[in-house]
Amino acid sequence: MNILVFIKQVADTEARILIKGDNRSLEIENKYNLNFFDEFAVEEAIRLKGKVKDSKISVCTYGGKKAVEALRTAIAMGVDQAYLIDNTDLDTDDPLITAKILAGFAKKEGFDLILCGRQAIDDENGNIGAMVAELLKIPHVTAITKLEVADDKKIIVESDIEGGKETKEVQLPALLTTQKGINEPRVPLITGVMKAMKANIPVVDPASLGLSRELLSRDASKIKILSYETPKGRPAVKMIEGETPEEKVKKLIKLLREEAKVL
Amino acid sequence: MSKDIFVFIEFKDGSIRKTSFELLSKGKELAEKLSSGLYAVMLGFDTKGLTEEIKPFADKIISVDEEALKEYRWDTYTDTMEYLIKKYSPYLVLGASTITGKDLFPRLAARLDAPIVSDAVGIEVSDGEIKIKKPIYGGKIISWVTTQNAPISIITFRPNSFSIEKRQINGEIIEERIEINMDSRVNAVKIDKGGSKKVDLQEADFIVCGGRGMKGPENFKVLEEIAEILGGRVGASRAVVDSKWRDYEDQIGKSGKTVSPKLYIGCGVSGALHHTMGMDTSKVIVAVNKDPNALIFQYADYGIVDDLFNILPALKEGLKSLKQEA
Ligand SMILES: Cc1cc2nc3c(=O)[nH]c(=O)nc-3n(C[C@H](O)[C@H](O)[C@H](O)COP(=O)(O)OP(=O)(O)OC[C@H]3O[C@@H](n4cnc5c(N)ncnc54)[C@H](O)[C@@H]3O)c2cc1C
Ligand SMILES: Cc1cc2nc3c(=O)[nH]c(=O)nc-3n(C[C@H](O)[C@H](O)[C@H](O)COP(=O)(O)OP(=O)(O)OC[C@H]3O[C@@H](n4cnc5c(N)ncnc54)[C@H](O)[C@@H]3O)c2cc1C
Numbered sequence: 001m002n003i004l005v006f007i008k009q010v011a012d013t014e015a016r017i018l019i020k021g022d023n024r025s026l027e028i029e030n031k032y033n034l035n036f037f038d039e040f041a042v043e044e045a046i047r048l049k050g051k052v053k054d055s056k057i058s059v060c061t062y063g064g065k066k067a068v069e070a071l072r073t074a075i076a077m078g079v080d081q082a083y084l085i086d087n088t089d090l091d092t093d094d095p096l097i098t099a100k101i102l103a104g105f106a107k108k109e110g111f112d113l114i115l116c117g118r119q120a121i122d123d124e125n126g127n128i129g130a131m132v133a134e135l136l137k138i139p140h141v142t143a144i145t146k147l148e149v150a151d152d153k154k155i156i157v158e159s160d161i162e163g164g165k166e167t168k169e170v171q172l173p174a175l176l177t178t179q180k181g182i183n184e185p186r187v188p189l190i191t192g193v194m195k196a197m198k199a200n201i202p203v204v205d206p207a208s209l210g211l212s213r214e215l216l217s218r219d220a221s222k223i224k225i226l227s228y229e230t231p232k233g234r235p236a237v238k239m240i241e242g243e244t245p246e247e248k249v250k251k252l253i254k255l256l257r258e259e260a261k262v263l
Numbered sequence: 264m265s266k267d268i269f270v271f272i273e274f275k276d277g278s279i280r281k282t283s284f285e286l287l288s289k290g291k292e293l294a295e296k297l298s299s300g301l302y303a304v305m306l307g308f309d310t311k312g313l314t315e316e317i318k319p320f321a322d323k324i325i326s327v328d329e330e331a332l333k334e335y336r337w338d339t340y341t342d343t344m345e346y347l348i349k350k351y352s353p354y355l356v357l358g359a360s361t362i363t364g365k366d367l368f369p370r371l372a373a374r375l376d377a378p379i380v381s382d383a384v385g386i387e388v389s390d391g392e393i394k395i396k397k398p399i400y401g402g403k404i405i406s407w408v409t410t411q412n413a414p415i416s417i418i419t420f421r422p423n424s425f426s427i428e429k430r431q432i433n434g435e436i437i438e439e440r441i442e443i444n445m446d447s448r449v450n451a452v453k454i455d456k457g458g459s460k461k462v463d464l465q466e467a468d469f470i471v472c473g474g475r476g477m478k479g480p481e482n483f484k485v486l487e488e489i490a491e492i493l494g495g496r497v498g499a500s501r502a503v504v505d506s507k508w509r510d511y512e513d514q515i516g517k518s519g520k521t522v523s524p525k526l527y528i529g530c531g532v533s534g535a536l537h538h539t540m541g542m543d544t545s546k547v548i549v550a551v552n553k554d555p556n557a558l559i560f561q562y563a564d565y566g567i568v569d570d571l572f573n574i575l576p577a578l579k580e581g582l583k584s585l586k587q588e589a
Contacts, residue, residue: 013401013540014536094378095379096372096378099373121401121517122400124381124401124521125369126365126369126381130366130369130370130373131369131372132373133370134369134370139446139448142362142365142366156452160362161454162335162362162363163275163457163463164454164457166455167452168452169449170449171449180518219412222410222413223378223409223410224410226394228405231398231543234563235564237561237563237564237566238564238565240565246581248567248574248577249567249574249577249578249581252549252578255565256547260565262525263526
């Protein structure tokens with residue numbers, strides 16, 4: 001089985017993020033990780049390869065040169081091949097453009113199954129998976145928590161639905177996005193890390209993916225950022241004092257009713 | 264060019280979801296500013312009764328009542344929405360960033376080659392231009408974005424982003440009959456709707472969240488009781504979910520759900536960044552923790568430093584008598 005995994009390098013949750021003077025761009029502290037939900041996708045691909053004979057796993061990211069680190073993490077975990085689709089000077093605020101580029105790469109590479117994360121934890125869009133599937137005209141399932149292979153043309157997946165779970169049979173080729181709970185991503189072994197350090201990671205030019213020049217131009221974006229701002233902070237906390245728990249609770253309820261007006 | 268607005272309606276367990284009424288309320292306000300019409304779009308099967316519930320809130324209600332739409336599927340719903348959008352040419356399509364919304368709208372956006380802004384929390388119109396408010400990086404930054412070069416834009420909003428306004432529009436119902444084909448490449452084999460917990464965590468107005476300080480799964484009973492009195496839901500930190508005291512669907516935070524209830528009460532939650540990113544858009548935050556230096560107090564409006572095992576029973580009784588008075 002030919003498995004393709006999309007991964008994204010994202011700013012660490014703890015990274016400091018500052019708004020630049022123009023209010024239209026951000027300065028992000030140099031602390032990046034492989035996106036939390038993408039670790040599940042990589043792990044699931046590796047487990048699948050263990051179950052299905054003659055499988056091959058490729059990962060790719062559309063990102064800057066720095067994103068090679070995330071690709072090396074995936075190699076250290078156990079994927080066979082990684083590709084960097086270089087977005088230097090091209091990075092876009094429009095997820096549909098990112099999706100078109102990833103779909104273009106998938107078409108060129110060929111695949112039976114595509115795995116990606118449920119959402120990137122920086123923009124929290126959760127758009128890419130379903131978009132790529134639509135562009136490739138293949139079925140998608142979001143937020144899967146279980147994956148089994150029925151035969152070489154069919155898989156069985158369990159996924160989140162409103163308030164519950166659904167099990168579906170899906171014909172390949174298909175795209176799945178991974179949710180927490182599907183597996184426990186492995187921590188790379190030192191031998192894996194060594195291999196990753198040495199791995200050759202080809203750099204792909206987005207212009208080579210059969211996409212129109214207009215699509216790659218800066219004006220193609222249908223999303224425009226107007227400004228960034230820092231969220232309004234809360235006023236300082238009011239600590240509630242009292243002799244007994246009952247007294248504190250009484251004061252709290254009074255404040256919630258009369259001051260905050262939420263009860 | 265039309266500036267009409269579509270609101271995609273969701274329902275669950277036989278009633279319209281609260282988030283859909285929120286979107287209809289905001290949608291009407293926008294439609295008035297744009298001098299356009301508000302359409303509620305209702306896909307499903309056997310939805311007559313539900314359609315009636317929507318009438319006061321929209322100028323027109325498009326109802327597609329077909330057996331093939333009984334359960335949500337990306338294929339049938341994307342096809343139907345595409346058909347309706349091409350027929351009515353709305354300017355904005357508004358939906359909720361629920362599990363269904365997150366599955367449907369990106370696919371629909373790619374189908375229509377339309378811009379999408381997901382998981383937004385606000386929208387404004389000035390001089391005919393829309394401005395969408397969207398938190399990024401776990402709420403550390405608020406971005407204001409707009410769409411361009413596009414006749415139609417899709418926006419999904421977090422539940423609890425808008426208040427519900429009572430209206431009496433008594434909109435006209437338009438019944439659309441469409442031939443719908445299911446994609447044979449996907450077959451549902453089992454649907455487990457779960458023990459229907461009354462309120463959806465992301466839609467709840469009141470959330471009582473337990474952290475590791477709750478000490479064990481058995482102690483969540485008092486949180487359940489408080490949630491019940493308030494008509495809300497119990498949430499949990501990741502430490503609690505990882506210890507298997509609660510299910511993952513209860514998890515609030517960066518790797519769980521993002522919630523913005525009217526009132527969040529954190530009990531024995533330390534307030535780690537990964538957790539607060541999922542709840543700091545709550546209107547009012549209360550923290551109960553025995554450690555006066557706990558981080559959560561930096562995010563809270565009201566704090567109580569005490570043993571939660573003393574506070575929670577008192578809180579339950581206090582809220583109970585409040586409810587009896589009312
Ligand atoms: C206000 C705003 C500001 C933005 N600013 C920037 C910015 O400065 N720089 C920037 O790069 N993007 C920025 N974006 C986002 C960007 O345009 C795309 O939305 C983004 O590349 C797609 O990722 P996502 O976060 O939407 O992914 P999601 O749809 O949430 O990701 C789902 C999954 O898709 C896969 N995936 C996502 N992106 C990639 C990728 N690039 N390569 C491979 N796999 C991927 C991963 O498996 C991921 O788990 C911004 C978006 C908005 C709304
Ligand atoms: C990639 C990543 C993603 C993550 N995602 C999430 C997420 O989505 N959600 C999330 O919650 N966490 C997440 N975390 C974990 C997060 O960093 C914290 O570890 C976690 O939130 C801690 O949970 P807690 O507050 O319940 O436990 P603790 O930090 O152990 O806090 C327990 C608190 O209870 C108090 N306490 C103890 N006993 C009592 C008592 N009797 N009365 C009153 N107070 C008492 C203590 O003072 C303490 O403050 C993530 C971490 C990582 C690395």
